[in-house]
Amino acid sequence: MPDITADFQGQTVITTFEVTPGSAHDVLDLLTDAWAQVISQQPGCLGGAIHLNDAQTRIATYSKWRDRKDYQAMLREPEMRRRNRDIHAMCKSFEPVMYEVQGVYP
8 A cells, every 4th residue: 555645746546436235346356457457557656555335335446646647648548448448337436536635644
């Protein structure tokens, strides 16, 4: 898991996926494979994590990128576009949002 620091100058992306308990682990499998095969191999990817809530109705991913352009380039990769279509088809919704760190507390 990447460290969260107040002085981070790159791009943080948090994506939430709305799923059903019946599809949650299928979506997790697709996300895990996408991270292993595509996302983590992209230039500027500094790492990330995948989280599942207790009710298995929401998945959240956290990723850090050298800069916004690196993240956007990953989304344009043909393999990632295909994978995102497959993932989106299994979700009620998914929303990537770019953030900047404003504070870190122990």
